[in-house]
Amino acid sequence: MANPTIVWTKIDEAPYLATFSLLPIMEAFTKDANINWELRDISLAGRVIAEFSDMLPENLRQFDELAYLGELVKKPEANVIKLPNISASVPQLVATIKELQSQGYPLPDFPEEPQNAEEEKIKLKYLKCVGSNVNPVLREGNSDRRLAEPVKNYAKMHPHSMKPVSPDSKSYVAHMEKRDFYETEQSFTSDKDQTVKIVFEDNAGNKKELKEVPVEAGEVFSAATLNVDELSKFFEKVINEAKEKDILFSLHVKGTMMKVSDPTFFDYAIRVYYKKLFDKFGKELEEIGFNPRNGLADLYSKLDKLPEEKKKAILDTIDEIYKEQPRQYMVDSDNGITNLHRPNDVIIDASIPATIKNGLKGWGPDGEVEDLVITVPDRTYARMYKEIVADIVKNGQFDPTKIGTVQNVGLMAKKAEEYGSHDKTFFAPTDGKFLVLDGEGKTLFTFEVGKGDVFRAYSAKDIAIKDWIRLAVERAKDSGLPIVFWLDSNRAHDAQLIRKVLKYMPEYDLEGVEYHIMAPEKAMRFTLRRFRNGEGTISVTGNVLRDYLTDLFPIIEVGTSARTLSIVPLLAGGGLYETGAGGSAPKHVEQFIKEGHLRWDSLGEFLATVESLKLARKQGANEKSEIIADALNRAVGKYLENDKTPKRKVGQLDNRGSHFYLAKYWAEELANCGDSELEAKFKPIAKELNANEEKILAEIAAAEGKPADIEGYFHPNEEKVAKYMRPSETFNKIIDALR
Numbered sequence: 135m136a137n138p139t140i141v142w143t144k145i146d147e148a149p150y151l152a153t154f155s156l157l158p159i160m161e162a163f164t165k166d167a168n169i170n171w172e173l174r175d176i177s178l179a180g181r182v183i184a185e186f187s188d189m190l191p192e193n194l195r196q197f198d199e200l201a202y203l204g205e206l207v208k209k210p211e212a213n214v215i216k217l218p219n220i221s222a223s224v225p226q227l228v229a230t231i232k233e234l235q236s237q238g239y240p241l242p243d244f245p246e247e248p249q250n251a252e253e254e255k256i257k258l259k260y261l262k263c264v265g266s267n268v269n270p271v272l273r274e275g276n277s278d279r280r281l282a283e284p285v286k287n288y289a290k291m292h293p294h295s296m297k298p299v300s301p302d303s304k305s306y307v308a309h310m311e312k313r314d315f316y317e318t319e320q321s322f323t324s325d326k327d328q329t330v331k332i333v334f335e336d337n338a339g340n341k342k343e344l345k346e347v348p349v350e351a352g353e354v355f356s357a358a359t360l361n362v363d364e365l366s367k368f369f370e371k372v373i374n375e376a377k378e379k380d381i382l383f384s385l386h387v388k389g390t391m392m393k394v395s396d397p398t399f400f401d402y403a404i405r406v407y408y409k410k411l412f413d414k415f416g417k418e419l420e421e422i423g424f425n426p427r428n429g430l431a432d433l434y435s436k437l438d439k440l441p442e443e444k445k446k447a448i449l450d451t452i453d454e455i456y457k458e459q460p461r462q463y464m465v466d467s468d469n470g471i472t473n474l475h476r477p478n479d480v481i482i483d484a485s486i487p488a489t490i491k492n493g494l495k496g497w498g499p500d501g502e503v504e505d506l507v508i509t510v511p512d513r514t515y516a517r518m519y520k521e522i523v524a525d526i527v528k529n530g531q532f533d534p535t536k537i538g539t540v541q542n543v544g545l546m547a548k549k550a551e552e553y554g555s556h557d558k559t560f561f562a563p564t565d566g567k568f569l570v571l572d573g574e575g576k577t578l579f580t581f582e583v584g585k586g587d588v589f590r591a592y593s594a595k596d597i598a599i600k601d602w603i604r605l606a607v608e609r610a611k612d613s614g615l616p617i618v619f620w621l622d623s624n625r626a627h628d629a630q631l632i633r634k635v636l637k638y639m640p641e642y643d644l645e646g647v648e649y650h651i652m653a654p655e656k657a658m659r660f661t662l663r664r665f666r667n668g669e670g671t672i673s674v675t676g677n678v679l680r681d682y683l684t685d686l687f688p689i690i691e692v693g694t695s696a697r698t699l700s701i702v703p704l705l706a707g708g709g710l711y712e713t714g715a716g717g718s719a720p721k722h723v724e725q726f727i728k729e730g731h732l733r734w735d736s737l738g739e740f741l742a743t744v745e746s747l748k749l750a751r752k753q754g755a756n757e758k759s760e761i762i763a764d765a766l767n768r769a770v771g772k773y774l775e776n777d778k779t780p781k782r783k784v785g786q787l788d789n790r791g792s793h794f795y796l797a798k799y800w801a802e803e804l805a806n807c808g809d810s811e812l813e814a815k816f817k818p819i820a821k822e823l824n825a826n827e828e829k830i831l832a833e834i835a836a837a838e839g840k841p842a843d844i845e846g847y848f849h850p851n852e853e854k855v856a857k858y859m860r861p862s863e864t865f866n867k868i869i870d871a872l873r
């Protein structure tokens with residue numbers, strides 16, 4: 135058997151920087167396990183370059199590594215460590231293109247409003263790089279996310295700060311009451327392989343076919359619409375309420391991952407909040423091509439196209455609006471960056487837990503924390519947030535030393551559910567109806583819509599659902615914890631899934647398995663009761679709740695979802711190990727560039743590597759791979775026990791120092807691992823690392839407290855990054871001698 139290969143992904147921002155320090159350590163310590171390591175570029179810049187390689191000179195071209203990995207994950211030999219990458223908004227894409235152009239890449243500008251067929255083609259190519267377009271390609275399996283025991287114990291010993299919540303807190307979750315996706319959803323389970331058609335029919339009876347979608351036997355196919363008039367009325371109501379209650383207005387959506395439908399929430403929030411601006415300057419805003427889907431920043435970037443006095447009148451009107459409207463939740467109050475500035479700044483899975491951590495408060499324009507209305511327009515997922523927020527107001531802040539744990543098994547394989555809807559999302563060009571027709575042309579669903587309404591269709595394949603139920607039962611058996619299917623019988627899609635759960639569960643030996651099916655609010659109540667009691671529960675959910683709950687609970691439990699173990703057992707038998715459940719920490723990069731301190735904690739990467747090495751053993755690595763994995767696991771335990779996680783400030787231990795400690799503990803464990811060859815090799819290494827501890831830390835510390843000029847944000851100079859990320863000659867020498 136050929137030596138197994140572990141793929142480590144090259145991505146963006148903080149975890150990308152950390153890779154330069156960490157990957158050499160991983161290679162060095164696993165040298166004797168007969169494993170190959172490969173670095174594959176799926177970064178935003180890398181994907182842009184690959185997409186446009188046909189236009190680039192030979193020396194700048196790049197191979198499409200995402201496409202390569204997309205094939206690999208369908209094979210049993212797949213063993214991939216996937217670090218979190220940017221799911222880009224359009225403004226982030228535009229910034230990436232600018233940066234690459236400045237580095238000599240002759241890329242075309244992003245044609246926002248294409249003027250001809252050529253520009254149309256370029257735009258479509260660029261749009262392939264926007265949003266969440268890596269995860270759905272790689273996630274050929276369902277999701278198992280949980281906190282490892284040592285991580286949970288660490289949080290009990292070193293609880294992170296959870297700001298107290300006053301019982302008088304005015305913070306609450308607001309959602310629509312009608313004509314949202316929740317209310318309009320329709321769903322069916324196909325009894326055969328067939329091709330479903332999505333059609334738009336205007337009020338004069340003219341029909342246009344929008345898409346043909348192949349649907350398999352057993353697949354649950356659903357669709358829903360969102361009425362934008364109702365959405366506008368809803369925003370008006372919430373904004374007025376925020377003003378009356380004198381609290382901050384905040385909007386939480388997933389404009390990055392749900393790149394087609396969720397920017398619509400953003401769009402209308404801006405149109406309503408800044409209504410006066412549109413009333414007064416509608417014509418000018420249109421002329422300069424302001425697109426509120428890309429946030430208010432889009433307006434600022436285009437204002438220069440207007441004569442000076444118009445520009446000033448617009449800016450003055452924005453100032454007036456801030457005086458008249460409720461204060462906004464701020465992303466960066468020092469620089470006047472609001473919640474509605476850019477669609478990628480406030481991402482619901484991380485942003486709501488952050489406000490919870492902050493005592494149900496957000497930052498206001500004057501830099502003070504205040505109560506806020508947490509606006510999540512669609513009821514499908516808003517109500518579980520409403521439940522937890524109300525619970526916190528009633529019962530007080532969670533205490534990380536006492537709470538239990540909430541793990542998740544998520545239906546994710548084969549682009550399951552709303553996260554697979556991008557190419558099936560459409561906007562009504564006029565009043566009329568969206569129709570979904572079956573293979574014989576019979577109407578399955580009809581949706582009456584108004585102009586601008588959003589239609590989105592999505593599905594879950596039988597093979598994915600079956601595997602999800604299997605994984606849930608396996609996790610229940612392994613952990614002894616109850617499993618709760620968060621499924622709402624009043625929601626059309628979930629009603630179909632409930633039938634599947636009832637059908638497939640009896641196929642398993644359920645001895646000792648406690649399982650429930652509950653709608654999200656009820657599931658949240660049930661789970662929180664246990665959680666506050668110190669007990670563990672497994673949430674078994676669809677794809678969106680998977681995303682939301684696996685940031686929500688880890689952030690409450692251990693301060694950051696970066697410490698989550700995130701495993702994707704691939705349907706074809708391989709493994710995808712995602713590191714953490716959170717993002718790529720842009721704030722950390724800003725700090726690194728400014729003052730040379732990287733506070734990214736690579737714990738997620740450490741844990742993923744343990745799992746990946748265990749899989750490599752099954753894929754043909756020698757027995758040492760398992761010993762090395764176990765030693766790494768114990769080293770991670772020591773890392774946590776001795777609290778060597780990176781700290782927030784310059785002068786404290788950072789990412790690089792934390793990697794030194796991981797290496798030291800790993801070497802110590804290997805020096806006593808029971809394998810005489812490994813022991814003989816690592817005894818002197820452990821000795822050397824210990825003897826040089828002070829020297830190495832001093833060499834790392836010397837690199838801090840000054841700017842790190844890495845010559846780029848999305849596509850930095852890698853030689854420079856490597857230099858900054860490996861500042862200790864002494865440490866490098868020890869590691870490189872092992873590689």
Ligand SMILES: NC(=O)C1=CN([C@@H]2O[C@H](COP(=O)(O)OP(=O)(O)OC[C@H]3O[C@@H](n4cnc5c(N)ncnc54)[C@H](OP(=O)(O)O)[C@@H]3O)[C@@H](O)[C@H]2O)C=CC1
Binds near residue numbers: 220481722737
């Ligand atoms: N799987 C994936 O590929 C995912 C990708 N993303 C993408 O990542 C980007 C940013 O996402 P966003 O949701 O804003 O989240 P962030 O990456 O900004 O994380 C939020 C906060 O969590 C803390 N944190 C996260 N990771 C770590 C870590 N390893 N060590 C220490 N603290 C950590 C930091 O808080 P503190 O202030 O306490 O340091 C950080 O500011 C977006 O482009 C998004 O699309 C997001 C989620 C998943």
Ligand SMILES: O=C(O)CCC(=O)C(=O)O
Binds near residue numbers: 221266267
């Ligand atoms: O793919 C993305 O954009 C984000 C993924 C994410 O947040 C998650 O899987 O938890």
Ligand SMILES: [Mg+2]
Binds near residue numbers: 681685715716
């Ligand atoms: Mg997430």
